[in-house]
Amino acid sequence: MVCSRYEYSQTLMGTTVSLTLLEPNEAIAHTVFQIIKMLEDKLTVNRLFSEVMLINLAAGKHPVTVSQPIFSLIEQAQKVSLYFNSCFNFAIGPLVKLWKIGFQGYQVPSAELIKQQLLLIDPKNVELDTNTHSVFLKKTGMEIDLGAIAKGYIADIVKLVLLENQVYQGIINLGGNVLTLGECLTEQSGYWNIGLRKPFSISDELSGVIKVKNKSVVTSGIYERFFMQKNKLYHHIFNPKTGYPLDNELESVTIISDSSLEGDIYSTVFYGWGIEKSKAYLRKNQNLSAIFLLKNKTIALINPDNFSFQKTDTQYTIKID
Template sequence: MPETKYMTTFIFALMLLMGTTLFLPARSLATQEYVFTGQTMGTTYSIKLISAKPLSKSLWQEKIDLRLKQVNACLSMYQKESELSRFNAAPEDQIFRVSADFYQVLEQCSRLHTLTSGAWDGTVKPLVDLWGFGTKGRRDKPPKPAEIKTALKSIGFNKLKIGDHNLTKTMPGITLDLGSIAKGYGVDEIARLIREGGIDNYLVEIGGELAAAGENKHRTAWIVGITNPEKGFLNSGLYKEIRLDNKAIATSGNYRNYFEKNGHTYSHIISPKTGYPVENGVVSASVISDTCTWADGLATALMVMDVHQALALINSLENTECLIIRQEGRKRTALRSSGFKFINKSG
């Protein structure tokens, strides 16, 4: 009898141990970090997936690269056969049928243009090219006022007619430049791909634009840095760090892409209204929002807008925050929307 009691106790203890193991919370299971890197959209990408179950790294690499290739084939200005390039080459009044990707981006573009009163305008390509920051090569001096005046005639997102998955130019010379939103859309699409694959913890980065969800391998919220906006440095360090909790962040700045002439600096951030590089003292604008597409476009718009109007706009939007850095001589000022928080509270 004692032997039978011992065996019963042993079996019960074993069942209890097994049961405890089976019903442990998912977050206590061992997790592994999978890192994917590569090139896309003229820049680099870095993606981290955190999973408690084994993943096929080769399969995920293939899925990521394929989706990025599809997005690039849609929105690239540098691929002659991309959907965007084919639209730019299309004549006036021709109804151009667009893909689902293109249409989703166009809807965001239209909303951005209206919300920012034209500060974001996807038709600035003639001006960007004229100033030497586009597809026609660099230049080392400003264009002539008459050239700028001519280019301005081909600017205006409202000169496009957007229908049900179609797009039409209402006047000749209209071209699209979606470089200020394409990377953000790429980030969102990879994040969607990951979620559909059943993975809840990830960090996606393309050319500095990011989206994060869940937790990192240390089971804490993702921490990302905002670049220090220093001219002339490829790696100027971090300005501040923030927690990115199921959000996206995008930053636009004028401290890397510019040229100087006769002591004057001309940046690639061109006002669609004046035709000249913006001179409002803003050197960097970062936006946190639910999607990277939206954050990417808004960050560009904030570079163009009056800083006080920009802050007022962001404070009026739900689930959206911003950090705007201004430079006046050697003095640098950081302006934040009401809910923007640094990890270092002294910032």
């Protein structure tokens, strides 16, 4: 089957964002990138006057009213932070800024500084008012950070915009968050091929290829942002209980789900839980599938009834129905 693909890309959210369509459509690509930029401006903590930063700047002083969509996202982030005993914590901002992993000035902070920041990351200290859509951080120095779910939220919004504009096949790639629409008409099988990056590969080598239709594929891994000091690796997924990067058997977690927001949530939650606890949850939630890449260079597939799996000397091929 011979069809063309048309790819549009821009640098947004600190990464390359791309939209792949099966027919040329400059107008819809422009609309998509404008929406992504608008949402990034509302959600980022790297600009002074985003809606999220206005909340952080008022920490310990007064509530801040935000737009209804942003309030709903914050409400969901708090719910997940409180419900799951994992490393998902939307109040993690003070720790992120202390370590600066992925930014200039990264460092291993002193134990005393970490101890101080741990007092500022309790999601219970974020007060939400559903009547006024206001958010109040009770302690001075608190900061919420929606980075763990912003890409998923934005990808799902973009999918809705595409469908509203009668675009029914394509790929949205927000750098680690890949959301496919419909079937791939350029492949006889109808599956989209999504690369699963090999952890710490310097040449973007793949561990495998994931074949999906109309699904989200989200990966969280310790190789995305990290630094080395005295032969020890420090990555950006923190344990909210200790203030240090989480140390377990995993290098990455990939979630295949219907929505990209689900993928963001569960890739972080399952990384925090580790493989055994995640297995138990996944067996009760068949709507989710997961791929775990372990530090011992093995792979674990959860909810295997949904998988077709092949292995060569260099790569996995994983088809998900």
